[in-house]
Amino acid sequence: MKRLIGGIAALAASGTGAFAQNSWNGPSDGDIGMLPAASKLAEEVHFFHNDILMPIITVISVFVLALLLYVVFRYNAKTNPVPRKFSHNTLIEVIWTGGPILILLVIAFFSFDLLYKEDVVPDGKQVVARGDGATTDFTLANDFPPSRTVAAPKHVQVFKGTAASAEGLVAGRDYTLAGLGSPVVTVKLKTAPAADETVVIRAGRSLVGAGAAREIALAPSMTLKVVGYQWGWSYSYPDFGDFEFASNMLPEEKTTPELYRFEVDNRVVVPVGETIRVVTTARDVIHSFALPNMAIKVDAVPGRLNETWFKADREGVFYGQCSEICGVRHSAMPIAVEVVSRPKFEAWVDSQRALAGMAPMFGADLGKFAAAPAADAAAAQ
Ligand SMILES: [Cu+2]
Numbered sequence: 374m375k376r377l378i379g380g381i382a383a384l385a386a387s388g389t390g391a392f393a394q395n396s397w398n399g400p401s402d403g404d405i406g407m408l409p410a411a412s413k414l415a416e417e418v419h420f421f422h423n424d425i426l427m428p429i430i431t432v433i434s435v436f437v438l439a440l441l442l443y444v445v446f447r448y449n450a451k452t453n454p455v456p457r458k459f460s461h462n463t464l465i466e467v468i469w470t471g472g473p474i475l476i477l478l479v480i481a482f483f484s485f486d487l488l489y490k491e492d493v494v495p496d497g498k499q500v501v502a503r504g505d506g507a508t509t510d511f512t513l514a515n516d517f518p519p520s521r522t523v524a525a526p527k528h529v530q531v532f533k534g535t536a537a538s539a540e541g542l543v544a545g546r547d548y549t550l551a552g553l554g555s556p557v558v559t560v561k562l563k564t565a566p567a568a569d570e571t572v573v574i575r576a577g578r579s580l581v582g583a584g585a586a587r588e589i590a591l592a593p594s595m596t597l598k599v600v601g602y603q604w605g606w607s608y609s610y611p612d613f614g615d616f617e618f619a620s621n622m623l624p625e626e627k628t629t630p631e632l633y634r635f636e637v638d639n640r641v642v643v644p645v646g647e648t649i650r651v652v653t654t655a656r657d658v659i660h661s662f663a664l665p666n667m668a669i670k671v672d673a674v675p676g677r678l679n680e681t682w683f684k685a686d687r688e689g690v691f692y693g694q695c696s697e698i699c700g701v702r703h704s705a706m707p708i709a710v711e712v713v714s715r716p717k718f719e720a721w722v723d724s725q726r727a728l729a730g731m732a733p734m735f736g737a738d739l740g741k742f743a744a745a746p747a748a749d750a751a752a753a754q
Pocket of ligand 1: 697703
């Protein structure tokens with residue numbers, strides 16, 4: 374009996390556990406929408422597609438279909454044997470020129486904003502200060518380029534908290550700002566933070582997200598260099614010793630049907646919650662680095678560098694595929710990005726440095742880490 378229960382539990386865990394626990398971020402049979410968003414920018418892209426474009430497309434399609442049906446039934450040769458001979462109607466022509474222009478302006482308003490955010494790597498910065506029970510004023514050097522200075526209350530976010538909990542403070546109610554637009558901005562808190570409290574001030578114009586989730590994205594903490602080749606990807610980490618590794622698709626017999634054509638032998642590993650600068654190029658022909666969960670897609674072109682960025686809001690494994698027809702095995706160069714906590718990322722960096730014959734950078738306990746990636750891979754499958 375015990376064995377039976379154990380067997381059922383194991384079956385349940387292997388059958389549904391891995392995917393049901395939100396670890397599967399890729400496509401499933403029957404999906405028609407976007408893959409789940411794992412970044413604020415992806416949420417904005419989804420809003421643009423689902424709430425702006427789809428209603429517009431639907432209304433236009435239904436309207437045009439209705440016009441066509443009306444013309445087909447009302448003005449066919451049988452019901453309308455003697456057609457009228459006029460060829461212009463000024464009012465109608467103004468409407469069918471002006472209407473589409475207005476629709477395009479609405480689309481452009483949201484679209485240009487997204488294009489800008491995807492193209493310009495965030496430059497926000499963060500000041501972390503410890504409270505002492507008396508200090509209420511905290512300063513921040515406003516040394517951004519002239520067009521990017523902190524000049525309005527929305528360019529500043531203030532958080533206060535302890536190791537256990539943190540809260541976002543509200544401008545006006547909890548703090549006031551002085552020196553907006555000048556070289557030094559001062560945040561004046563209404564109540565001095567206690568000695569065990571930390572104040573975090575984020576500033577800059579790199580705003581992503583909407584409503585309460587809106588946040589200032591910080592400047593990148595690392596660069597990921599991506600090189601596409603026929604047929605695979607090579608990744609290097611210039612900030613951590615420039616170690617480099619190839620990432621190739623796992624053959625069918627080494628993975629599951631769900632992960633075949635997604636899973637690779639060496640995943641990209643990046644830390645959660647940090648801005649990652651992605652720089653792409655290619656060795657032979659044009660490839661394209663695409664990560665739908667982060668809503669990024671950037672061509673990898675031989676002889677030039679392209680740049681984009683992403684910031685993952687949660688841990689997990691995220692899959693993408695080369696998105697530029699690049700040859701006969703174009704479908705065999707998937708992308709697998711593993712987003713992990715900062716400590717785990719540092720341990721991984723040290724393990725990669727060890728493989729490249731470099732001394733550890735973070736002094737991680739590699740013995741403990743060595744078994745972790747394999748265990749994760751097993752859980753994800
Ligand atoms: Cu390719």
